[in-house]
Each structure stands twice: as structure tokens, then as C-alpha cells.
Amino acid sequence: MPELPEVETLCRQMNTILPGEKILAVEVVDPRLGNVPPLAGKRIVSVERQGKYIRIEMENGMTAVLHLRMTGRLLWQTGDAPVPPYTRLIIRFAIGRLVLIDPRRFATFCLQPMDAPPAPLENPLEELPAGRLRKIAGKRRLPVKSFLMDQRFIAGIGNIYACEILYRAAVDPRRPAGSLTAAEWRKVEKAAAAILELAVACRGTTVSDWRDLFGVSGTNQNHLEVYSREGEPCRRCGSLIERIAMGGRGTWFCPVCQH
DNA sequence: TATAATGTTAGACT
DNA sequence: AAGTCTAACATTAT
Numbered sequence: 710m711p712e713l714p715e716v717e718t719l720c721r722q723m724n725t726i727l728p729g730e731k732i733l734a735v736e737v738v739d740p741r742l743g744n745v746p747p748l749a750g751k752r753i754v755s756v757e758r759q760g761k762y763i764r765i766e767m768e769n770g771m772t773a774v775l776h777l778r779m780t781g782r783l784l785w786q787t788g789d790a791p792v793p794p795y796t797r798l799i800i801r802f803a804i805g806r807l808v809l810i811d812p813r814r815f816a817t818f819c820l821q822p823m824d825a826p827p828a829p830l831e832n833p834l835e836e837l838p839a840g841r842l843r844k845i846a847g848k849r850r851l852p853v854k855s856f857l858m859d860q861r862f863i864a865g866i867g868n869i870y871a872c873e874i875l876y877r878a879a880v881d882p883r884r885p886a887g888s889l890t891a892a893e894w895r896k897v898e899k900a901a902a903a904i905l906e907l908a909v910a911c912r913g914t915t916v917s918d919w920r921d922l923f924g925v926s927g928t929n930q931n932h933l934e935v936y937s938r939e940g941e942p943c944r945r946c947g948s949l950i951e952r953i954a955m956g957g958r959g960t961w962f963c964p965v966c967q968h
Numbered sequence: 969t970a971t972a973a974t975g976t977t978a979g980a981c982t
Numbered sequence: 983a984a985g986t987c988t989a990a991c992a993t994t995a996t
Binding site for chain 1: 986987989994995
């Protein structure tokens with residue numbers, strides 16, 4: 710569920726309350742999470758985003774890495790409110806508790822796992838240097854939408870924002886990545902930075918169940934141009950937005966003005 | 969009841 | 983060998 714803007718929102722919000730706080734206890738509510746890092750007694754230094762990963766840095770150099778996958782959410786609770794349905798993990802502090810909610814149970818939480826990105830990846834939130842994406846794409850034949858969503862190339866873009874970025878750049882999502890011109894890549898890079906930046910400012914996109922750390926909906930759904938707008942008119946040319954399946958995911962685009 | 973859902977990846981196939 | 987594609991993970995909401 711959460712893509713870069715949603716994960717960025719959670720990290721920024723956690724950084725307003727957690728640094729300096731000591732973890733009192735970690736309660737594993739869903740045993741499917743497996744062996745959770747032994748964090749009791751550790752003090753938090755900061756929370757960092759890397760792609761869609763949330764890295765919780767502890768004072769002794771230990772790092773716990775959380776990935777929310779499809780339906781993971783984090784909620785900050787104080788007082789004695791009941792724990793929400795689908796709670797899978799509770800991290801307790803003196804000033805409140807951090808709750809992991811995850812209906813589909815794909816989220817993972819472990820210590821510096823091998824599947825975390827080993828090195829800093831391209832961060833599309835910062836506008837990439839000219840030509841960077843074109844160089845990475847090389848002669849690849851996979852669809853440009855799949856390319857944008859491949860976390861090994863650029864980290865943080867998921868299905869909603871891939872559709873929105875390609876619409877803004879007026880590029881057909883089915884085009885082979887290697888076939889885009891330098892000018893088209895430039896548009897994609899600029900569209901990515903602008904769309905992700907706006908989405909962060911809006912605290913994410915709430916199309917169904919996304920909420921920020923404090924349980925509040927984001928507002929970026931008000932800025933979506935194609936995602937989930939099948940059959941509605943394109944805001945640039947008036948043609949009807951189409952939905953196709955690519956790699957098993959819904960893909961929305963304007964068949965007339967995206968080339 | 970059938971379908972789709974904001975992610976990732978192991979394994980199959982080119 | 984490297985690139986690409988598909989199914990699977992678990993569960994809910996429509």
C-alpha cells in the first residue's frame with residue numbers, strides 16, 4: 710500500500726516524537742512476523758526512509774528495518790485507547806505506543822535484513838541528474854511503467870505514482886524503457902519529482918485505507934489525474950481514461966495523449 | 969461468488 | 983548469463 714510519499718510521511722512524523730525515547734517493550738501480536746529484533750531498552754536516534762523501507766536507528770548502531778508492503782500502517786497511540794483490529798506489533802514507549810496494523814500480513818520487521826537495499830538507490834523525490842534514468846534504462850525492453858516500479862533501479866515508486874508520473878510526462882506506460890528519448894526521460898524525471906513532492910506535502914494518497922501516523926487521511930487523492938479514473942475524461946484532451954492490466958496490476962492512462 | 973487491492977520475490981521461461 | 987514474466991504470499995472490500 711504505502712509508496713514513497715506515505716513512507717516519507719510516517720518517517721517525518723515519527724521523527725517529531727521518537728528520537729531520544731527509550732523502547733520499553735516490543736509485543737509481537739502476530740507470530741507470522743517471525744523473530745523480531747530485541748529492542749527493549751534501546752533508545753531511538755532517528756527514523757530514516759530508504760525507498761519504501763523504514764529504518765529505525767538505535768543509539769548503539771543497531772538498525773531495525775520495517776517494510777509495510779501492501780496494507781501495513783503505523784499508528785501512534787497515547788492514553789488507553791484500544792488497539793485497532795489487525796494489530797500485528799506494538800512498540801511501547803513511556804509517552805505512547807507505536808502500533809503496526811496490517812490486514813494482509815505482508816509487512817516485515819527485522820534487523821538489517823539482507824533484502825534491504827544495500828546502498829543508497831536513486832531517490833526520485835530529488836530531481837535526478839539529467840540523463841540518469843536514460844542511462845539506467847539502457848536498451849531494456851521491459852515496459853517503462855515496470856521499470857519505474859522496479860526498486861532496484863529507482864526506489865519508492867509504486868503503482869499509483871507510476872501511473873501518475875507517466876500521465877504527467879505524457880508517456881505510454883507500455884513503451885519499452887529503452888525506447889524513450891532523452892527529452893522523454895527528462896519529462897519523466899521532472900514529473901516524478903513534482904508528483905512525489907506534492908504527495909509528500911499532502912501526507913500521501915488515501916484511496917482506501919491509508920492513514921498517517923496520527924490516523925489522519927492524506928489529501929493527495931484530490932490531485933490524482935488517472936489512477937482509478939477509468940472511463941472518466943482525460944483532463945488534458947477529454948478522451949476517456951483506459952484501464953489495462955500490466956504485470957497483474959491495474960494501469961490507467963490516456964490512450965490519446967500518452968505516447 | 970468473483971475480482972481487485974498502494975509490494976515483493978522465487979522460479980520459470982527467453 | 984541476463985532480462986523478462988508469472989504466480990504466490992493472506993486477507994479484506996466491493
